[in-house]
Amino acid sequence: MTPEFIQPDLMPALPEMVMLAMTCLVLVVDLFLTQEKRGFTLLLSVATLALTIAAVIIVAPVTEVSSFGGSFVLDQLAVILKISICAVTILVFVYSRDYLADHDIYKGEYYVLGLFATLGMMVMISAHSFLLIYLGLELLSLSLYAMIAFNRNSLSASESAMKYFVLGAMASGLLLYGISIFYGISGTLDLNQLSSAVNSQISQHPIALGFALTFIVVGLSFKLGAVPFHMWLPDIYQGSPTSVTLFIGTAPKIAGFAMTIRLLVDGLGDLQVDWSQMLTVLAIASMAVGNIIAIAQTNFKRMLAYSTISHVGFILLGILSTTANGYASAMFYTITYAITASVAFGVLLVLNRKGFEAENINDLCGLNDSNPWYAALLAIAMFSMAGVPPTVGFYAKLTVLQAVVQVDMVWLAVVAVMFSVIGLFYYLRVIKVMYFDKPLPEQTTTIKEALDVKVLLSANSLGLILLGVFPSGLMAYCVLAFS
Amino acid sequence: MYADWPLLSLVIWTPIFGGILVLFAGDKEPSGARKIALVVSLITFLMTLPLYTQFSTSTHLMQFVERHEWIAAFNIEYYLGIDGISMPLILLTSFTTVIVVISAWEVIQYRASQYMAAFLIMEGFMIGTFSALDSILFYIFFEAMLIPMFLVIGIWGGANRIYATLKFFLYTFIGSVLMLVALIYMYAQSGSFAIFDFHHLKLGLTEQILIFLAFLVAFAVKVPMWPVHTWLPDAHVEAPTGGSVILAAIMLKIGGYGFLRFSLPITPDASAELDWLIITMSLTAVVYIGFVALVQRDMKKLIAYSSIAHMGFVTLGFFIVFRIVNSGYGEQGAALALEGGMVQMVSHGFISGAMFLCVGVMYDRMHSRQIADYGGVANTMPVFAAFMVFFAMANAGLPGTSGFVGEFMVILASFKASFWIAFLAALTLILGAAYTLWMIKRVIFGEVANDNVAALTDINKREFLFLALLAIAVLALGLWPDPLVDVMHPTINNLLNHIANPKI
Numbered sequence: 001m002t003p004e005f006i007q008p009d010l011m012p013a014l015p016e017m018v019m020l021a022m023t024c025l026v027l028v029v030d031l032f033l034t035q036e037k038r039g040f041t042l043l044l045s046v047a048t049l050a051l052t053i054a055a056v057i058i059v060a061p062v063t064e065v066s067s068f069g070g071s072f073v074l075d076q077l078a079v080i081l082k083i084s085i086c087a088v089t090i091l092v093f094v095y096s097r098d099y100l101a102d103h104d105i106y107k108g109e110y111y112v113l114g115l116f117a118t119l120g121m122m123v124m125i126s127a128h129s130f131l132l133i134y135l136g137l138e139l140l141s142l143s144l145y146a147m148i149a150f151n152r153n154s155l156s157a158s159e160s161a162m163k164y165f166v167l168g169a170m171a172s173g174l175l176l177y178g179i180s181i182f183y184g185i186s187g188t189l190d191l192n193q194l195s196s197a198v199n200s201q202i203s204q205h206p207i208a209l210g211f212a213l214t215f216i217v218v219g220l221s222f223k224l225g226a227v228p229f230h231m232w233l234p235d236i237y238q239g240s241p242t243s244v245t246l247f248i249g250t251a252p253k254i255a256g257f258a259m260t261i262r263l264l265v266d267g268l269g270d271l272q273v274d275w276s277q278m279l280t281v282l283a284i285a286s287m288a289v290g291n292i293i294a295i296a297q298t299n300f301k302r303m304l305a306y307s308t309i310s311h312v313g314f315i316l317l318g319i320l321s322t323t324a325n326g327y328a329s330a331m332f333y334t335i336t337y338a339i340t341a342s343v344a345f346g347v348l349l350v351l352n353r354k355g356f357e358a359e360n361i362n363d364l365c366g367l368n369d370s371n372p373w374y375a376a377l378l379a380i381a382m383f384s385m386a387g388v389p390p391t392v393g394f395y396a397k398l399t400v401l402q403a404v405v406q407v408d409m410v411w412l413a414v415v416a417v418m419f420s421v422i423g424l425f426y427y428l429r430v431i432k433v434m435y436f437d438k439p440l441p442e443q444t445t446t447i448k449e450a451l452d453v454k455v456l457l458s459a460n461s462l463g464l465i466l467l468g469v470f471p472s473g474l475m476a477y478c479v480l481a482f483s
Numbered sequence: 484m485y486a487d488w489p490l491l492s493l494v495i496w497t498p499i500f501g502g503i504l505v506l507f508a509g510d511k512e513p514s515g516a517r518k519i520a521l522v523v524s525l526i527t528f529l530m531t532l533p534l535y536t537q538f539s540t541s542t543h544l545m546q547f548v549e550r551h552e553w554i555a556a557f558n559i560e561y562y563l564g565i566d567g568i569s570m571p572l573i574l575l576t577s578f579t580t581v582i583v584v585i586s587a588w589e590v591i592q593y594r595a596s597q598y599m600a601a602f603l604i605m606e607g608f609m610i611g612t613f614s615a616l617d618s619i620l621f622y623i624f625f626e627a628m629l630i631p632m633f634l635v636i637g638i639w640g641g642a643n644r645i646y647a648t649l650k651f652f653l654y655t656f657i658g659s660v661l662m663l664v665a666l667i668y669m670y671a672q673s674g675s676f677a678i679f680d681f682h683h684l685k686l687g688l689t690e691q692i693l694i695f696l697a698f699l700v701a702f703a704v705k706v707p708m709w710p711v712h713t714w715l716p717d718a719h720v721e722a723p724t725g726g727s728v729i730l731a732a733i734m735l736k737i738g739g740y741g742f743l744r745f746s747l748p749i750t751p752d753a754s755a756e757l758d759w760l761i762i763t764m765s766l767t768a769v770v771y772i773g774f775v776a777l778v779q780r781d782m783k784k785l786i787a788y789s790s791i792a793h794m795g796f797v798t799l800g801f802f803i804v805f806r807i808v809n810s811g812y813g814e815q816g817a818a819l820a821l822e823g824g825m826v827q828m829v830s831h832g833f834i835s836g837a838m839f840l841c842v843g844v845m846y847d848r849m850h851s852r853q854i855a856d857y858g859g860v861a862n863t864m865p866v867f868a869a870f871m872v873f874f875a876m877a878n879a880g881l882p883g884t885s886g887f888v889g890e891f892m893v894i895l896a897s898f899k900a901s902f903w904i905a906f907l908a909a910l911t912l913i914l915g916a917a918y919t920l921w922m923i924k925r926v927i928f929g930e931v932a933n934d935n936v937a938a939l940t941d942i943n944k945r946e947f948l949f950l951a952l953l954a955i956a957v958l959a960l961g962l963w964p965d966p967l968v969d970v971m972h973p974t975i976n977n978l979l980n981h982i983a984n985p986k987i
Contacts, residue, residue: 368638372597383630388656389623395554398619398667402557405667413667417660424656428633428649436637436645475556 009067012074015055015082016122022048023115030108038106045093045111049086049118056082070190071129077331077481078126081258084335085125085251088342089118092250094456095346096243102353103241105151113150114247117143121255128266130179130189133259134172137223140255141168144248148240160239167222167232175219181212191267198270213271216263217278224256226316227285230309237305242352242359245301246345249308250338253315257334260319261327272322279320280412286313287419294426300361303426304344307385310423311337314400317416321403324482329399331478336384336392336467343381343461347374350453361430366439375434377461384464386427387420392467399475490533491547491563494577495611498527502603505596516596517588523603524584528577531610534570540969543567543977545616553620559676562617567974568743568825569613571967572736575832576613578956579732580606582949583725586840589945590847591639591723598639601631602725609733613740618666619676621744622659625737629655632726632734639723647714647721654714658704662745665697669749682748685986691753698746699761705738708761708798709768712791719787720852724843727783731790731835736828739797743821743978747801751982754802761802766907768795773914777921781852782845785922786838789878792911793831799908800824800893804979806900814979816899821975822968823892829967830877830885830960837874837953841867844946845926848939854925858932863939868927870942870950875923877957879916885960 010017026048030041056079064075093111100106120139127133145168149161183189185205186197198209221229237245264275290310297303315337318330351358351367351374358364367375384393397420401413467474501523508516539546545564553561565573583602591598608631611624629652636648670676673684686694704711715735719727747754754761769792776788801824804817844867845860846852861868877884880891890911897905931937942950960967 388630389626394623394626398663399557401664402667402670405664405671410664410668413664414661417664418657421653421657421660425649425653428652431633432637432645432649435634436648472554472556475554479556 006069008069009065011059012061012065012067012126013072014059015052016119016126018055019048019052019115019119019122022051023112023119026108026115027112030112033108035106038108039097041108041111042093042097045115046090048115049090049093052118052122053083053086056086066128070192071132072126073128074126075481076477077258077261080477080481081125081254081331081335082122084338085118085121085254088251088254088338089114089247091342091346091456091460092243092247095246095342095349095453098450098453099241099243099349099352103151105241107150110147110150110243113143113147117147117247118251121251121258124255124262125258127259127262128191130183130191130194133262134176134179136255137175137259138172140252141172144244144252147244147247148236150244151241154241156239157241160236163232163239164236171219171222171229174215174222178212178215178219181208181215185209185212191262194267195269198268202270209271210274213268213274214278216268217275217282220256220260220263221282224253224260224312224315225286225309226282226312227289227309230286230289233309234302234305237308238299238302238359242301242345242349242357246342246349249304249341249345253308253312253338253341254334257315257331261331264319265327276320276322279316283313283316283320284412284415286310286316287416288313291419291423291426294423297426298361299359300348300364300430301345301359303361303430304341307423307426308341310419311385313419314397314416317412318400318403321407321409323403323407325406325479326400326403327482328475328478329396329403331481332471332475333396333400335474335478336396336464339460339467340381340384340393340464343377343457343464344385346453346457346460347378347381350374350457361433362440364430364433365437367434369439373458377457378434379431380461380464382427382430384468386424388424390465390468392464392471395468395471395475489549490530491549491565491610491614494527494530494534494573495563495607495614497530497607498523498580498603498610499607501527502600502607505603506600508596513592513595516599517584520584520599520603521581524577524581524606527606528581531574531577534565535574535970538565538570538970540567540973543973547614548616553617557619557670557676558674559619560617561620562677563611563614563620564616565614567971568740568978570970571825571829572613572733572740573610575736575829576606576609576733579728579832579836582836582840582952583728585945585949586728586843587723587725590843591725593639598635598723598725601635602729605631605635605729609729609737612737616678617676618669618678618681618745621678622663622666626656626659628734632730635726636718636722639726640721642721643717644721647717650714651718654704654711658701658711661697662701665694669694678744681745682981684749686750688752688756688987691750691986692756695746695750695753695757698741698750702738702741702746703764705741706735706794706798707738707791708764708795709772709791710764712768712772715791716784716787719790719839720781720783724839724846727839727843728836731786731839732832735790735794736832739794739801739824739828742798742801743825748978748981750986752985752987754982755805758802758805761798762806762904765795765799765802766904768792769799769911770907770914773911773918776918777914779918780854782842782854782922782926783839783852785854785918786835786842786878789838789915789918790831790835792915793827793835793878796827796890796893796908796911797824797831799904800827800889800896803893803897803900803904804982806904807896808983810899810901812899814976814983816896817979818972818975819892820896821978822971823889823896825889825971825975826885826892826960826964826967827889830889830957833953833956833960834874834877834884834886837870837950837957838878840949840953841871841874844942844950849935854922856933857926857936859927859929859936860939861927862931863936864941866947867942867950870954871927872923873954874957875919877961879919880912883958883961885957885964888961888964
C-alpha cells in the first residue's frame with residue numbers, strides 16, 4: 001500500500017516562497033540590465049526583503065504552527081528572528097552599494113547570493129528537523145563561500161573563501177556525524193520525536209547520547225565561532241571584501257542563534273545539564289580569547305572578528321542558564337549585536353574609496369576632524385559593543401548577566417564583567433584614534449555622501465541609543481518568544 | 484506652584500537636550516554655541532533653585548518624586564526623588580556647570596561647541612545620578628557620564644592626555660561593573676531594582692560583606708580612596724580646566740554619595756564589621772597623601788593630592804559612626820560625623836573647583852603648571868593673588884571659610900570614637916596648611932621670578948566673575964552653614980536609625 005499523500009499547509013512557508021520567487025525574478029531581471037541600471041537590482045532586492053517581512057507579518061501566528069509533517073514550524077521566535085534577519089540584510093545591501101561600485105564588483109550576483117543566503121537562514125530558523133536545519137545551513141554556507149570569492153582578482157578573498165569552505169565543510173561533517181548518531185539512537189530526524197526519544201533513552205544510552213551531543217555542540221560552536229573553534233573567523237573577516245564581512249558579521253549570527261535554540265533547547269532539552277556545562281567552558285574561553293587577543297589587533301576588521309567571538313561568549317551565557325529568561329536575553333543580545341555590528345562595518349564601508357581600502361584602525365585617525373558625524377555614529381557603536389550605557393549594548397549585557405545570576409552563577413557573572421572590562425580597552429582605542437589623534441597627511445578623506453546610506457546609517461546608530469533607553473518593546477517580544 | 488511639575492526630569496533633560504542643541508550649532512559659529520550653552524546652564528541652575536526653596540526640612544521622605552514604569556520585564560522604573568543628601572549636591576552641580584561654561588568662554592577655541600555640549604550633557608547625567616532612586620537608572624547615569632568626561636580629557640587635555648583618560652575610564656569602569664553584579668544579585672533576591680527595596684532587603688553577613696566590597700570598589704575608585712587613587716592625579720593634570728573642576732567638584736562626590744545611598748543602608752552590618760578598613764584607608768589618605776602633596780612640583784597635581792586627602796575626611800566621617808555609637812555617644816554624635824562629611828563634600832566642591840580655576844587662569848597666560856616657573860605673581864596680578872590666597876586659606880581649613888566647617892565637625896566627632904583617630908585626622912590641619920601655603924608662597928609671593936611673570940596681566944571681568952561667585956559661596960558656607968546642615972538633618976537621622984538596626 002502506498003502511503004497517502006497529505007497536502008501540507010503551505011501558508012506558514014509563505015515568506016520563504018515569496019522570497020524564492022522574488023530571488024529568481026531578481027536573477028532573471030538582472031541579466032537584462034546594463035551596468036548603469038544596476039541600481040534597479042538593488043531596489044528589487046530590497047523590495048524582496050521588504051515583501052518577505054510583510055509576508056512574515058501576514059502569516060504571523062498567535063500560537064506555534066507546524067507544517068510539512070512537523071519539520072517546519074512558525075512560532076514567535078521564528079517571526080521575530082526572520083524580521084530581524086531581513087531588516088539587517090536590507091541595511092547590508094544598501095551600505096554595500098558604493099563599496100561594490102568602487103571595487104568593480106557591483107554585480108547582480110552579489111544580491112542574488114545574498115538573498116539565497118537569507119533564504120537559507122530563514123529555513124534554518126523555522127526548521128524543526130535535522131534534515132531541514134542542515135539544508136538551510138548549507139544553502140547559507142554555499143552562498144557565503146561564493147560571496148567571499150566574488151572578487152576574483154583579490155588573492156586574500158580567494159584564500160578566505162577556500163579556508164571558509166574547507167573549515168565549514170568540516171564543521172558540517174561534525175554536525176552530520178552527531179546527527180547520524182542521534183538518528184541511530186532515536187530513529188527519527190524530527191526534533192519533537194527526537195526530544196521524546198531522548199527522554200526515554202536517557203537512562204539506557206547516556207554515553208552514546210553524550211557522545212552525539214558533543215559533536216552537535218562542536219558543529220554549532222564552529223558555526224557560531226566559539227573558542228576553541230573560532231580560528232576561521234578572524235581570517236575570513238579580514239580577507240573578505242568589507243561588504244561581505246558586513247554580511248557575515250551580522251545576519252548569520254541571528255541564524256546561528258536560532259539553530260542553537262532549535263537543536264539544543266527544542267530537540268535536546270533533556271540533555272541540558274550536559275550541554276550547559278559544555279557551553280560554560282566555551283563561553284568563558286570565548287570571552288577570554290576574544291577580548292584579550294582583540295587588544296593586539298591593528299586591523300579593524302580583524303579586531304571586530306575577535307570582538308564577535310567575545311560577544312558569542314556572552315550569547316552563550318544566556319543560553320547556558322537554561323531558563324526561558326536566559327534564552328530571551330540571549331536572543332535580545334544577538335539581535336542587538338547584529339544591529340550594532342552593522343553600524344561598525346557600515347561606517348567602515350563609507351570610508352572606503354576607489355583605490356583606498358579602509359580596514360586598519362589607523363585609517364580612522366582624526367575622523368572627528370574630517371567628519372564628526374560619522375565619527376559620532378561609530379563611537380556610539382563602539383560604546384554599545386563595550387556595554388556602556390545608555391546604549392543598547394549595556395542593556396543586552398544586563399539581561400544576560402541577570403539570567404546568569406538568577407541561576408546562582410554569580411561567579412560566572414563576575415568573570416563575564418571582568419572580561420568586558422578588558423574588552424572595553426580596545427573599543428576605547430578606536431574612539432581614541434578617531435577623536436584624539438590627528439588625521440594622517442595622506443588621508444584626504446573626502447567621503448562620498450550618498451544620502452540614503454547616510455540616513456540609514458544614522459538611524460541605525462541612533463537606534464542603538466533609542467533601543468538602549470527604551471528596550472522594553474523588543475525585550476517583550478523576546479520574552480514572548482520563549483513563554 | 485511647582486508641586487505638579489516634573490522638576491527633576493526637567494533639570495536632568497534640559498542640559499542634555501541643550502547640549503545636543505549646542506552640538507548641532509556646530510563649530511562654524513562658536514560664539515553662538517557658547518551663548519546657547521550659557522543660557523542652558525543658567526536655566527538649569529535657576530530650575531534647581533526651587534528644589535531648595537520648596538524643600539521640606541520636616542521629613543526624611545523623598546521629595547519631588549517621579550515614578551513611572553520603564554522596563555517592565557525587569558521591573559526597572561524611571562524613579563526619581565531627592566532628600567537632604569542629594570539636594571545640596573544637585574545644586575552644587577548646576578552651579579559648578581555655570582562656572583565651567585563661563586570659565587571656558589574664550590579659552591577653548593578648538594571645537595568649542597563639542598566642549599560646551601560635553602559639559603552640559605555631563606551635567607544632566609550627574610544630576611540624574613544624584614536623583615535616581617532605581618539602581619539601574621542610577622547605574623546608567625553613573626556610567627554614561629564617563630563618556631563625555633573621557634572625551635573632554637582626551638580631546639582638550641594636555642600632552643599625556645590619552646594615557647590619563649584611558650586610565651580614568653578603565654579604573655572607573657572596573658569598579659562599577661562589580662557593583663552591577665551586586666545590584667543584579669539583589670534584584671534576584673528582591674525582585675526589584677528600587678534602591679529602597681534594597682534598603683529593606685534581608686541579607687546574611689557573608690552576602691553583605693561581598694556586596695559591600697563590590698560597592699566599595701566602585702565608590703572607592705570614584706572618591707578616590709587610597710590605594711586606588713592613582714588615576715586622579717593623572718586625570719587632573721591632563722584634563723582641561725573645566726574637566727578638572729567638574730572632576731573634583733562633582734564626580735568625586737558621587738563616590739561619597741554612593742556610600743551614603745548604597746553601602747551604609749544596604750549593608751549596615753558589613754559596614755560595621757569592616758569599618759576599620761575604611762577608617763584605615765581614610766586616615767592613610769589624610770596623612771600619607773598629605774605628605775605626598777607636599778613634594779609635588781606641579782600645581783594641578785598638588786591640588787589633586789589635596790583633593791584625595793580632603794575626600795579622606797568625607798569617608799572617615801561616614802564610617803566612623805559605628806564607633807561613635809559604640810562609645811556611647813548615641814546618634815547625636817554620629818549625626819555630627821555624617822553631616823561633617825556632607826559639608827566637607829559640598830565645601831570641597833567649591834574650594835577645589837576654585838583652586839583648579841586659579842591654576843587654569845595662570846596656565847592660560849603662562850602655559851605652565853610647574854611651581855618653579857612662577858614666583859611673585861602677586862606683583863603683577865594683585866586681584867588674582869587675593870583670590871588665590873583666599874581659596875588657599877580655605878583649602879587649608881581657615882575658620883570662617885567652608886573648608887573649616889566640615890573638617891572641624893569630622894574631627895570633633897572622631898574624638899568621641901577614639902583619640903588617636905582624631906589625632907591623626909587633625910594632622911591635616913598642619914599638613915593642609917603646609918602644602919597649600921608653601922605652594923602659595925612659592926607661586927604668589929616673593930620677587931618677580933622671571934620675564935614671563937613680569938609680563939602677566941591681571942584677571943579680566945569674566946575671570947573676576949567666576950572667582951568672585953565661588954569666593955562668595957565659600958565664605959557664605961563658612962560663616963553660616965546652617966541652611967545646608969538643616970536640610971540634611973532629617974535624612975541623616977533617618978539613615979542613622981536605619982543602620983542601627985541589624986539586617987541579618
